[in-house]
Amino acid sequence: MSKKKILMLIGDYVEDYEVMVAYQALMMVGHTVHTVCPGKKSGQFVRTCIHDFEGDQSYTEKLGHNFQLNFTFDDVKAEDYDGVLIPGGRAVEYIRLNPKVLDMVRHFDKAKKPIASICHGAQLLAAAGALEGKKCSAYPGTSVEVNLAKGTYVDLPMDQAITDGTLVSGPAWPALHNFLSQFLKVLGTRVEA
Numbered sequence: 001m002s003k004k005k006i007l008m009l010i011g012d013y014v015e016d017y018e019v020m021v022a023y024q025a026l027m028m029v030g031h032t033v034h035t036v037c038p039g040k041k042s043g044q045f046v047r048t049c050i051h052d053f054e055g056d057q058s059y060t061e062k063l064g065h066n067f068q069l070n071f072t073f074d075d076v077k078a079e080d081y082d083g084v085l086i087p088g089g090r091a092v093e094y095i096r097l098n099p100k101v102l103d104m105v106r107h108f109d110k111a112k113k114p115i116a117s118i119c120h121g122a123q124l125l126a127a128a129g130a131l132e133g134k135k136c137s138a139y140p141g142t143s144v145e146v147n148l149a150k151g152t153y154v155d156l157p158m159d160q161a162i163t164d165g166t167l168v169s170g171p172a173w174p175a176l177h178n179f180l181s182q183f184l185k186v187l188g189t190r191v192e193a
Contacts, residue, residue, distance in 0.1 A: 011091030016048035016064030017173035018087035034071035078107035088119025
């Protein structure tokens with residue numbers, strides 16, 4: 001297996017499991033993962049939130065852990081990476097307003113490099129114009145944005161994920177096992193039990 005270099009685009013109040021589990025799993029199989037946040041440097045932290053499904057009409061939100069960034073946002077060159085992972089949470093609402101973040105996502109889309117988006121990550125893909133003609137699962141509340149961006153929203157059970165070409169997507173953290181497994185396949189990573 002060739003080691004890959006993955007960019008993870010995050011911000012304050014990223015979903016805790018989606019950043020922590022994905023980061024650890026990708027590192028565990030030998031990939032390099034750079035975690036970055038607009039306006040922050042390596043060594044700084046972002047706050048995370050835990051979204052839970054407790055029978056309400058929407059998820060509940062609790063404060064999660066502090067997650068330490070390991071790379072400086074201003075030093076990122078998208079062309080240096082083999083793939084990008086976009087966790088969900090409220091972070092996506094504001095990092096999608098950053099022109100450099102949008103340009104990074106557009107680079108991965110145009111270069112047909114692997115893109116992994118879970119939960120609210122679809123909001124960033126929609127803002128970057130990277131969903132047209134693609135099937136995408138996401139948190140159900142973002143289905144409107146997926147469809148407005150000329151993508152096709154795929155309503156999956158919360159523990160499932162979908163791959164369409166180089167785009168891997170899932171509705172929320174309960175899908176992490178399927179989501180990460182599919183992302184590893186798209187990256188060309190072979191894991192044997």
